[in-house]
Amino acid sequence: MLQAAPAKVNLFLHVTGRRADGYHLLDSLVVFLAAADSLHWAEAPALSLSLDGPEGGALRAEPDNLVLRAARLLAEATGVSPRGFLRLDKHLPVASGIGGGSADAAAALRLLCRAWNVAVPPDAMAALALRLGADVPVCLASRPARMEGVGELLGPAPALPPGLGMVLANPRVALATPAVFRARAGGFSPRAALPPGWADAAAMARDLSACRNDLEAPAIGLCPAVGEVLAALRALPGCLLARMSGSGATCFALLPDAAAATAAATLLPPEWWRWGGGLYETPA
Numbered sequence: 001m002l003q004a005a006p007a008k009v010n011l012f013l014h015v016t017g018r019r020a021d022g023y024h025l026l027d028s029l030v031v032f033l034a035a036a037d038s039l040h041w042a043e044a045p046a047l048s049l050s051l052d053g054p055e056g057g058a059l060r061a062e063p064d065n066l067v068l069r070a071a072r073l074l075a076e077a078t079g080v081s082p083r084g085f086l087r088l089d090k091h092l093p094v095a096s097g098i099g100g101g102s103a104d105a106a107a108a109l110r111l112l113c114r115a116w117n118v119a120v121p122p123d124a125m126a127a128l129a130l131r132l133g134a135d136v137p138v139c140l141a142s143r144p145a146r147m148e149g150v151g152e153l154l155g156p157a158p159a160l161p162p163g164l165g166m167v168l169a170n171p172r173v174a175l176a177t178p179a180v181f182r183a184r185a186g187g188f189s190p191r192a193a194l195p196p197g198w199a200d201a202a203a204m205a206r207d208l209s210a211c212r213n214d215l216e217a218p219a220i221g222l223c224p225a226v227g228e229v230l231a232a233l234r235a236l237p238g239c240l241l242a243r244m245s246g247s248g249a250t251c252f253a254l255l256p257d258a259a260a261a262t263a264a265a266t267l268l269p270p271e272w273w274r275w276g277g278g279l280y281e282t283p284a
């Protein structure tokens, strides 16, 4: 059994406030890309996880993996004993602002519901997801969404133009999300005004340029290479908009089509993690 765990990109990220517990209130437009980890499950009496893929090495030293935390939480919530051999094929860089860990945790929840033949009502599932991380609820459906609250309030995204292309680039510096939020200075941004949809990528880029990622400046302060990545993305042929995703350090460029994005990614420095393609096609 297999479940894809697609990367998320925050097309903009406004920090609109702060809760009493220190978590920040956000307004963000989130999309998912064909760039993905994949999680595999096979029958086995005990629960285990093996790590594979080009980015798996970074996680081997970690005492706990979000996939196993998700499995234990689901087992506890449904009263089953956790079982199965899980293999995580890791392609997304760790701690990079494209929610790889969150996508893996969401994929584990979905895959194990099938594998263990358990059903969790959507509201309870969303609450389980939020316990694993603020980005996990939006990753459960892996479809474009307007994300608010600390990440738990999900609404429809404006209708997106077909065939969008996206280039991702990461300078191979891990950025810890709490450190980036802590480094943020200044006040809060308003909720963005968005239209019901965009007819083409240029109109979408024009409206998105009026928004921002409020974590971009603090991330550049902690990791100046983010500034270099943004400059390189802006110089790509066909780039309509370049911005950092999440808490960084991965940045994206929006292009009118996926083929142009795939070609443009090859122009970036080979020592960076880079990817070009289209949006994730959510299965019906």
Ligand SMILES: C[C@](O)(CO)[C@H](O)COP(=O)(O)OP(=O)(O)OC[C@H]1O[C@@H](n2ccc(N)nc2=O)[C@H](O)[C@@H]1O
Binding pocket: 010, 013, 022, 023, 024, 025, 026, 028, 097, 099, 102, 132, 133, 134, 135, 136, 149, 150, 151, 177, 178, 181, 246, 247
């Ligand atoms: C920045 C984003 O990537 C935007 O999509 C997410 O909000 C981060 O989501 P995540 O990585 O799943 O975050 P979590 O693992 O829940 O939180 C990590 C840390 O980030 C900070 N955090 C996270 C989410 C949020 N709305 N406010 C915060 O202040 C908190 O310090 C928290 O301890």
Ligand SMILES: Nc1ncnc2c1ncn2[C@@H]1O[C@H](COP(=O)(O)OP(=O)(O)OP(=O)(O)O)[C@@H](O)[C@H]1O
Binding pocket: 059, 062, 064, 065, 066, 067, 093, 094, 095, 096, 097, 098, 099, 100, 101, 102, 103, 104, 105, 135, 175, 177, 246, 247, 248
């Ligand atoms: N399967 C996993 N994949 C990635 N990170 C994991 C995983 N399991 C545990 N982690 C831990 O979670 C941390 C955050 O990982 P993740 O890749 O989701 O960060 P991120 O890309 O900054 O996410 P976000 O955009 O949601 O802030 C990592 O630093 C790592 O310590």
